[in-house]
Amino acid sequence: MGEGAGKGAGRGADEWATSAVVCCPVCLREHAYTATVLPCACGAPLAPPLLADAPPVQLTRRSWSDEWVTVRCASCGRQDEWPRPELGCSCGTVLRLAVRPVADPAGPRPPAHIPLPRTAATPRPAFRPMPIRTAADVVSTAARYLEWLGFREIAQPQRRPASGIDLHGPGLIAAVEATTRPAAPRDIECLWLHGMNSAAVCVFFSLPGYAADARTRADALAVPLFALDLTGTPQPVNGPADELVSTGAAQT
Structure with missing residues (x-):
């Protein structure tokens, strides 16, 4: 070959x-x-x-x-x-990731077929992302993804409370970091404590990602972490998040 x-x-x-x-x-x-x-x-x-x-x-x-x-x-x-x-x-x-500029004449002709993203075998239909352009889009994307996972009656407070809980539903609370600051260990711990007090599953979404020690803390507390990008596609970044995607809300 x-x-x-x-x-x-x-x-x-x-x-x-x-x-x-x-x-x-x-x-x-x-x-x-x-x-x-x-x-x-x-x-x-x-x-x-x-x-x-x-x-x-x-x-x-x-x-x-x-x-x-x-x-x-x-x-x-x-x-x-x-x-x-x-x-x-x-x-x-x-x-x-680097993208070829439109004006670059060296690029070959686009392929006749663009392969769709690979998805894991699951009874759920594929999640349909929507581009993120504002901070509000970040929160709404997280809400849509939680619904896709099987959580119901997802609600968002009109103003973000001091607790930092951006989304909640029956047996669920979620925090969403939509600024330019990566989530810190304290953010993870606060969410986890609220989840313990309310006997709820807690999930964290972050657009700018997570500090390394925040990831370590989340692993220790079994808090699912998801990273967001501007395509509106959440990605699991630790074991608890992978498990949540695999089982869905019905098994949590």
Whole structure:
């Protein structure tokens, strides 16, 4: 088998793709990443073209003006702003993946078919993400995801209470970090204490990710942690979150 044949399309496919193997520069774990497919205004599926050979960048601070990338639809030619692809590593690091610029003439013709993201075998239908553009979108995405997991009657206070509980339902409380500050151990501990007092499952969602010691504390307290990106796709980042995704709310 010749060089590059194992990937089916040679170097061009390696440089421009909708999926890639991403190595975390902090813990050196490897992740199979597939760009989230969202519909263009014309209805065609669209995903940002990844530069698979470019190393990911560790994201330590967010700037809303730098969260978007221009993507061209192969079906209608429309150019629109798209959330930059990001990956939350299980060590708590958030990585931003490189995307080929629209104006780059070296890019090959887009493939006729963009593969849909892989999903685990589950009786639930696939979660349908919606792009996050505001802090309110972060909270609503978390609420939709909890409903997808099987929780019911999810409610959000009109004003965030001092407890930091952004969402609640029967047997459930959730905190959502929508700022640029990664969640800290104290955030995890406060949520866990409220969950203990109310005999409720507690879940944490964070857009900027988690500090390493927050992840360690969550593992010790069995608090599910989910990382969010601007595509609106929550990703489990610890064992309790993986278990929650596997079992759903009915088994918690």
